[in-house]
Amino acid sequence: MNVHVLLCTMGFQLFMTTGIMMFSSLFGGSMMLKPGDKKFQHFFLEICAVLFGLVGTVFALGNMSTSVHSLSGFACVILSIITCLVGPTVYTRDPEKLFGLFNRKSHRNIAIPTFMLILLSVSLHSGYVKDSHVLIFTIAYHFFAAEGILSMSHINGWSTPIRKSHRRYAHVFLQTCTVLCALIGMLTLSVTTITASRTLHGLSGLLTLVLTAAVWVLGPFLMSRLNLM
Structure with a gap:
């Protein structure tokens, strides 16, 4: 269980949040980067977030319950995978056209509740x-x-x-x-x-x-x- 906490914390609190902030012009870690480098850093960090989250979830499967913490954490992993699959399509389509715009908005609209589920899972990890x-x-x-x-x-x-x-x-x-x-x-x-x-x-x-x-x-x-x- 301790490995699960460590991996999920690194995945969703470190890699995912830093990856999201990579596109902000006011984020210190990306201020000096070129647009292409920001995209690469974002993609790399989000891949790390999903991988760490998946491995952490595997470690927790044996003790998984129907608590808010478990359900929100599991939903977070599923949405993270979907977000990761939709993300690369943003760069393969023209963002100004209908399909490219749809992909970009879908990526963002899935990522926002994913991050909210992270906070919910961490906050309600126990009823004690x-x-x-x-x-x-x-x-x-x-x-x-x-x-x-x-x-x-x-x-x-x-x-x-x-x-x-x-x-x-x-x-x-x-x-x-x-x-x-x-x-x-x-x-x-x-x-x-x-x-x-x-x-x-x-x-x-x-x-x-x-x-x-x-x-x-x-x-x-x-x-x-x-x-x-």
Whole structure:
């Protein structure tokens, strides 16, 4: 089951999302690429997403149930395959003509609910309150912390047109959200289970929270010393 979580997370949270953003002119990873290179990167990353998702699903078949998590995850894999099959036809037809336009819109309209099913599957992976920390920590570290770090880069897509002072404000705000979400997640975990800190997962998570809080406290001092404030 742990292999299933790892593979599906890499496939749908890493490869698929990055592949989608490859066509955005404000995405840092594709800003310097030529249109042809963006198409190749998009195709390659989405193929990786489908392959990782398929293998992850195979590992989970033995323990698959009729839960919302399982059904939405399975539907996500099916739609991903369909999207991947429709995608290449966009480049083989004139996008201005009827059939090419239909392929392009179909590709997008299938991809959007696929991504929504990913979020649904991750969010509703369990009906137990003690597992809600997974969602909270995912939002904290995979969204707020990651975007907070990228906000200081001048080649990061959404922060490129922002002034330096506004990047600092965004960085502080996003990192504050990281700490708050992490604290809420740890509080939820400590209230519902006592043995979490005895495992490698629990100890590494607790250490991550301590380091996150330390970096947040030391952040203003370090930024002033580096002339970033």
